[in-house]
Amino acid sequence: MRVSFVIPTRNQAPFIRRCLDGCLAQGIAGAEILVQDGVSTDGTREILASYGERISSVSERDAGQADAVNRGVARARGDVVAWINSDDYYPDPGCVRAALDALEADPRLDLVYGDCLVVDARGAPIRPYVNRTFASLRDLLVSPTGPPQPATFFRRSLFLAAGGLRTDLHFALDYDLWLRMFPLARRVRRIPRTLACLTFHPEAKSTRAMLPQIREAAGLKREHARKAGLGLVDRARLAAGVGMLYLYWAAVRTGLRRAA
Numbered sequence: 027m028r029v030s031f032v033i034p035t036r037n038q039a040p041f042i043r044r045c046l047d048g049c050l051a052q053g054i055a056g057a058e059i060l061v062q063d064g065v066s067t068d069g070t071r072e073i074l075a076s077y078g079e080r081i082s083s084v085s086e087r088d089a090g091q092a093d094a095v096n097r098g099v100a101r102a103r104g105d106v107v108a109w110i111n112s113d114d115y116y117p118d119p120g121c122v123r124a125a126l127d128a129l130e131a132d133p134r135l136d137l138v139y140g141d142c143l144v145v146d147a148r149g150a151p152i153r154p155y156v157n158r159t160f161a162s163l164r165d166l167l168v169s170p171t172g173p174p175q176p177a178t179f180f181r182r183s184l185f186l187a188a189g190g191l192r193t194d195l196h197f198a199l200d201y202d203l204w205l206r207m208f209p210l211a212r213r214v215r216r217i218p219r220t221l222a223c224l225t226f227h228p229e230a231k232s233t234r235a236m237l238p239q240i241r242e243a244a245g246l247k248r249e250h251a252r253k254a255g256l257g258l259v260d261r262a263r264l265a266a267g268v269g270m271l272y273l274y275w276a277a278v279r280t281g282l283r284r285a286a
Contacts, residue, residue, distance in 0.1 A: 027130050028056045029122065030104030030182070034094035035112035036064035040147070041225065043073055046081060048116035049108075054123060061112075062098040064088050070112075092191035092199045099185055105129075107182050113225045114176040117143065121221045125179040128215060136184045136211035140221030142174030147227040155224060159216050163209050166201075167251055168263040170270045171243075175200040176222035184211055197239035198246055205250045236278065240271045 031049045035042055042061075049059050061074055061083035074083040084101070088094045095109055106129055108122060116122060121140070128138045142155035155174045158165070166172050178200075188206040191199050208214060247264055256264065277283040 027106060027126055028058070028104040029054055029106045029108055029126060029179075030099075030102035031057065031059045031108045031110060032095060032098035032102060033059065033061045033110055033112050034064070034091050034098060035061060035066065035070060036094075037066045037068040037070060038112040039066070039069040039073060041113040041115075042070055044149070045110060045112045045115045046077060049110070050080060051119045052116065052122045053119060054126070056104075058082060058102070058104060060084075060098045060101050062086075062088070062094040062101075064094055089193050090196060092193045092195060096190045096193070099182065099190065102182055105182060106179055107185055108179050110176045110222065113227065115149075115223050115225075117220055117223050121219065122179070124217055124219055125221060128217060129179070129181070132213065132215075134212040135215055137178065137180040137207060137214045138217055139173035139178040139214075140217040140219050142177040143220050143223050145223045145225055147225060149223070149225075152226060154220075157216075160204075160208065160214065163205065163250070163254055164256065164260060166205055166208055167247055167254065167256065168260055168267055170267040172201045172204045173216075174222060174224060176224055177220075178204075179221075180207065180211075195242060195246075197235060198243040201243055202246050205246060236275050240268075240275055243271065244268045 033045060059081040061081055063070060063083055063085040065085055065087055071085055099107055106126060125138045129135050141157050144152045144155055146152055157174060158169050160166050160173060184207055187210050191203055195202055247268060251264055
Protein backbone atom coordinates (compact mmCIF):
# COMPACT_ATOMS: atom_id res chain seq x y z
CA MET A 27 0.00 0.00 0.00
CA ARG A 28 1.53 3.28 -1.12
CA VAL A 29 1.22 6.48 0.90
CA SER A 30 1.28 10.04 -0.40
CA PHE A 31 2.33 12.72 2.06
CA VAL A 32 0.53 15.90 0.99
CA ILE A 33 2.01 19.06 2.52
CA PRO A 34 0.50 22.49 1.83
CA THR A 35 2.79 25.36 2.77
CA ARG A 36 3.40 29.06 2.43
CA ASN A 37 6.13 30.95 4.27
CA GLN A 38 6.80 28.23 6.85
CA ALA A 39 10.59 28.18 6.63
CA PRO A 40 11.08 27.82 10.43
CA PHE A 41 9.05 24.58 10.47
CA ILE A 42 9.07 22.83 7.10
CA ARG A 43 12.38 21.02 7.47
CA ARG A 44 11.12 19.36 10.66
CA CYS A 45 7.97 18.28 8.82
CA LEU A 46 9.86 16.89 5.82
CA ASP A 47 12.42 15.08 7.95
CA GLY A 48 9.57 13.46 9.88
CA CYS A 49 8.04 12.17 6.65
CA LEU A 50 11.38 10.82 5.39
CA ALA A 51 12.08 9.19 8.76
CA GLN A 52 9.04 6.93 8.30
CA GLY A 53 11.13 4.92 5.84
CA ILE A 54 8.09 3.67 3.95
CA ALA A 55 8.97 2.05 0.63
CA GLY A 56 7.31 3.71 -2.36
CA ALA A 57 6.08 6.71 -0.38
CA GLU A 58 5.92 10.07 -2.11
CA ILE A 59 6.26 13.47 -0.44
CA LEU A 60 4.27 16.10 -2.32
CA VAL A 61 4.73 19.71 -1.25
CA GLN A 62 2.29 22.29 -2.57
CA ASP A 63 3.89 25.70 -1.99
CA GLY A 64 1.89 28.88 -2.40
CA VAL A 65 4.86 30.88 -3.75
CA SER A 66 6.71 31.39 -0.47
CA THR A 67 9.04 34.37 -0.09
CA ASP A 68 10.77 33.49 3.20
CA GLY A 69 13.32 30.92 2.08
CA THR A 70 10.92 27.97 2.02
CA ARG A 71 11.57 27.27 -1.66
CA GLU A 72 15.31 27.15 -1.08
CA ILE A 73 14.79 24.62 1.70
CA LEU A 74 12.59 22.52 -0.58
CA ALA A 75 15.24 22.59 -3.31
CA SER A 76 17.83 21.26 -0.85
CA TYR A 77 15.93 17.94 -0.63
CA GLY A 78 16.44 17.24 -4.32
CA GLU A 79 14.57 14.23 -5.67
CA ARG A 80 13.61 12.98 -2.21
CA ILE A 81 10.50 15.17 -2.43
CA SER A 82 8.31 16.57 -5.20
CA SER A 83 7.48 20.24 -4.75
CA VAL A 84 5.40 22.65 -6.81
CA SER A 85 5.41 26.40 -6.17
CA GLU A 86 2.37 28.12 -7.63
CA ARG A 87 -0.34 30.54 -6.62
CA ASP A 88 -3.42 28.95 -5.14
CA ALA A 89 -6.73 29.97 -3.59
CA GLY A 90 -5.73 29.04 -0.06
CA GLN A 91 -4.97 25.99 2.04
CA ALA A 92 -7.92 23.91 0.82
CA ASP A 93 -7.03 24.53 -2.81
CA ALA A 94 -3.39 23.62 -2.10
CA VAL A 95 -4.37 20.30 -0.51
CA ASN A 96 -6.76 19.51 -3.37
CA ARG A 97 -3.96 20.16 -5.84
CA GLY A 98 -1.60 17.97 -3.87
CA VAL A 99 -4.06 15.09 -3.75
CA ALA A 100 -4.66 15.48 -7.49
CA ARG A 101 -0.91 14.91 -8.00
CA ALA A 102 -0.85 11.94 -5.63
CA ARG A 103 -0.47 8.38 -6.84
CA GLY A 104 -0.71 6.67 -3.48
CA ASP A 105 -3.57 4.59 -2.12
CA VAL A 106 -3.51 6.48 1.19
CA VAL A 107 -3.25 10.22 1.80
CA ALA A 108 -1.32 11.57 4.78
CA TRP A 109 -2.23 15.28 4.83
CA ILE A 110 0.10 17.13 7.15
CA ASN A 111 0.59 20.89 7.29
CA SER A 112 4.16 22.13 7.10
CA ASP A 113 4.27 23.37 10.70
CA ASP A 114 3.23 19.95 12.07
CA TYR A 115 5.26 16.74 12.12
CA TYR A 116 5.35 13.03 12.96
CA PRO A 117 6.78 12.18 16.40
CA ASP A 118 8.52 8.88 15.66
CA PRO A 119 9.56 6.75 12.67
CA GLY A 120 6.91 4.06 13.10
CA CYS A 121 3.72 6.08 13.57
CA VAL A 122 2.56 6.27 9.94
CA ARG A 123 3.39 2.59 9.47
CA ALA A 124 0.88 1.84 12.26
CA ALA A 125 -1.86 3.60 10.31
CA LEU A 126 -0.93 1.82 7.06
CA ASP A 127 -0.85 -1.56 8.79
CA ALA A 128 -4.41 -1.03 10.00
CA LEU A 129 -5.59 -0.07 6.51
CA GLU A 130 -3.78 -3.01 4.90
CA ALA A 131 -5.23 -5.47 7.40
CA ASP A 132 -8.82 -4.44 6.69
CA PRO A 133 -9.70 -3.68 3.04
CA ARG A 134 -12.99 -2.10 4.17
CA LEU A 135 -11.30 0.32 6.54
CA ASP A 136 -11.29 3.69 4.76
CA LEU A 137 -10.10 6.10 7.46
CA VAL A 138 -7.95 5.76 10.56
CA TYR A 139 -6.93 8.37 13.08
CA GLY A 140 -4.85 8.44 16.20
CA ASP A 141 -4.00 10.73 19.05
CA CYS A 142 -2.05 13.95 18.75
CA LEU A 143 0.30 15.97 20.93
CA VAL A 144 0.04 19.75 20.93
CA VAL A 145 3.54 21.30 20.97
CA ASP A 146 5.01 24.78 20.85
CA ALA A 147 7.22 26.20 18.09
CA ARG A 148 10.28 24.50 19.59
CA GLY A 149 8.54 21.12 19.79
CA ALA A 150 8.09 21.22 23.56
CA PRO A 151 4.88 19.45 24.67
CA ILE A 152 1.96 21.65 25.75
CA ARG A 153 -0.82 19.11 26.20
CA PRO A 154 -2.44 16.12 24.51
CA TYR A 155 -5.05 16.98 21.90
CA VAL A 156 -8.51 16.32 23.35
CA ASN A 157 -9.48 13.37 21.21
CA ARG A 158 -12.51 11.10 21.16
CA THR A 159 -13.74 7.94 19.49
CA PHE A 160 -15.94 8.87 16.53
CA ALA A 161 -18.04 6.07 15.07
CA SER A 162 -20.58 8.10 13.12
CA LEU A 163 -21.57 11.50 11.76
CA ARG A 164 -23.64 12.01 14.90
CA ASP A 165 -20.55 11.57 17.07
CA LEU A 166 -18.75 14.24 15.05
CA LEU A 167 -21.62 16.69 15.27
CA VAL A 168 -22.21 16.51 19.02
CA SER A 169 -18.50 16.69 19.86
CA PRO A 170 -16.86 20.14 20.10
CA THR A 171 -14.14 19.08 17.64
CA GLY A 172 -13.26 16.23 15.31
CA PRO A 173 -10.21 13.97 14.94
CA PRO A 174 -6.83 15.74 14.87
CA GLN A 175 -6.11 16.52 11.22
CA PRO A 176 -2.37 15.60 11.04
CA ALA A 177 -3.09 12.27 12.80
CA THR A 178 -5.80 11.26 10.31
CA PHE A 179 -5.10 9.01 7.31
CA PHE A 180 -7.58 8.07 4.60
CA ARG A 181 -7.86 6.31 1.30
CA ARG A 182 -7.47 8.67 -1.62
CA SER A 183 -10.62 7.19 -3.16
CA LEU A 184 -12.64 8.31 -0.11
CA PHE A 185 -11.32 11.87 -0.40
CA LEU A 186 -12.28 11.98 -4.08
CA ALA A 187 -15.71 10.48 -3.41
CA ALA A 188 -16.36 13.21 -0.84
CA GLY A 189 -15.43 15.90 -3.38
CA GLY A 190 -12.23 17.04 -1.66
CA LEU A 191 -11.90 20.13 0.50
CA ARG A 192 -14.24 23.09 0.15
CA THR A 193 -12.23 26.07 -1.06
CA ASP A 194 -14.72 28.56 0.40
CA LEU A 195 -13.72 27.50 3.92
CA HIS A 196 -10.59 28.85 5.57
CA PHE A 197 -10.54 27.61 9.17
CA ALA A 198 -12.69 24.49 9.72
CA LEU A 199 -11.97 22.92 6.33
CA ASP A 200 -10.71 19.67 7.89
CA TYR A 201 -13.77 19.37 10.15
CA ASP A 202 -16.07 19.83 7.15
CA LEU A 203 -14.14 17.12 5.28
CA TRP A 204 -14.63 14.67 8.17
CA LEU A 205 -18.36 15.49 8.22
CA ARG A 206 -18.58 14.51 4.55
CA MET A 207 -16.19 11.56 4.57
CA PHE A 208 -17.42 9.73 7.68
CA PRO A 209 -20.86 8.90 6.21
CA LEU A 210 -19.16 7.59 3.06
CA ALA A 211 -16.49 5.53 4.82
CA ARG A 212 -17.16 1.82 5.04
CA ARG A 213 -15.27 1.65 8.32
CA VAL A 214 -13.46 4.13 10.57
CA ARG A 215 -11.05 3.24 13.34
CA ARG A 216 -9.16 5.05 16.08
CA ILE A 217 -5.61 3.89 16.81
CA PRO A 218 -4.61 4.33 20.49
CA ARG A 219 -1.24 5.89 19.69
CA THR A 220 0.17 9.38 19.19
CA LEU A 221 0.48 9.70 15.42
CA ALA A 222 1.31 13.40 15.00
CA CYS A 223 2.44 16.59 16.71
CA LEU A 224 0.29 19.67 16.17
CA THR A 225 2.22 22.94 16.49
CA PHE A 226 0.69 25.99 18.16
CA HIS A 227 2.53 29.22 17.41
CA PRO A 228 1.48 32.88 17.05
CA GLU A 229 1.07 32.67 13.26
CA ALA A 230 -0.96 29.46 13.24
CA LYS A 231 -4.51 29.99 11.99
CA SER A 232 -5.95 28.22 15.02
CA THR A 233 -4.17 30.77 17.22
CA ARG A 234 -4.53 34.10 15.41
CA ALA A 235 -8.06 33.46 14.07
CA MET A 236 -9.63 31.42 16.84
CA LEU A 237 -13.01 33.17 16.85
CA PRO A 238 -13.57 32.97 13.05
CA GLN A 239 -12.60 29.30 13.23
CA ILE A 240 -15.17 28.63 15.95
CA ARG A 241 -17.87 30.50 14.05
CA GLU A 242 -17.10 28.57 10.87
CA ALA A 243 -17.21 25.24 12.71
CA ALA A 244 -20.49 26.17 14.42
CA GLY A 245 -22.06 27.01 11.05
CA LEU A 246 -20.94 23.67 9.63
CA LYS A 247 -22.43 21.84 12.61
CA ARG A 248 -25.79 23.51 12.05
CA GLU A 249 -25.67 22.84 8.31
CA HIS A 250 -24.89 19.14 8.67
CA ALA A 251 -27.24 18.69 11.64
CA ARG A 252 -30.17 19.72 9.44
CA LYS A 253 -29.15 17.16 6.82
CA ALA A 254 -28.65 14.44 9.43
CA GLY A 255 -32.02 15.07 11.06
CA LEU A 256 -30.71 15.12 14.64
CA GLY A 257 -33.24 14.82 17.44
CA LEU A 258 -33.72 17.30 20.26
CA VAL A 259 -31.30 15.60 22.64
CA ASP A 260 -28.51 15.49 20.10
CA ARG A 261 -29.19 19.09 19.05
CA ALA A 262 -28.83 20.10 22.68
CA ARG A 263 -25.51 18.23 22.90
CA LEU A 264 -24.39 19.94 19.69
CA ALA A 265 -25.24 23.35 21.14
CA ALA A 266 -23.36 22.47 24.33
CA GLY A 267 -20.31 21.51 22.27
CA VAL A 268 -20.36 24.84 20.47
CA GLY A 269 -20.76 26.58 23.80
CA MET A 270 -17.61 24.85 25.07
CA LEU A 271 -15.67 26.26 22.12
CA TYR A 272 -16.84 29.79 22.88
CA LEU A 273 -15.97 29.33 26.56
CA TYR A 274 -12.49 28.21 25.55
CA TRP A 275 -12.10 31.31 23.37
CA ALA A 276 -13.27 33.54 26.23
CA ALA A 277 -10.80 31.88 28.62
CA VAL A 278 -7.95 32.53 26.20
CA ARG A 279 -9.03 36.14 25.63
CA THR A 280 -9.13 36.86 29.36
CA GLY A 281 -5.82 35.13 30.03
CA LEU A 282 -7.33 32.30 32.07
CA ARG A 283 -5.98 29.74 29.62
CA ARG A 284 -3.15 29.52 27.14
CA ALA A 285 -4.15 29.35 23.46
CA ALA A 286 -3.25 25.73 22.92
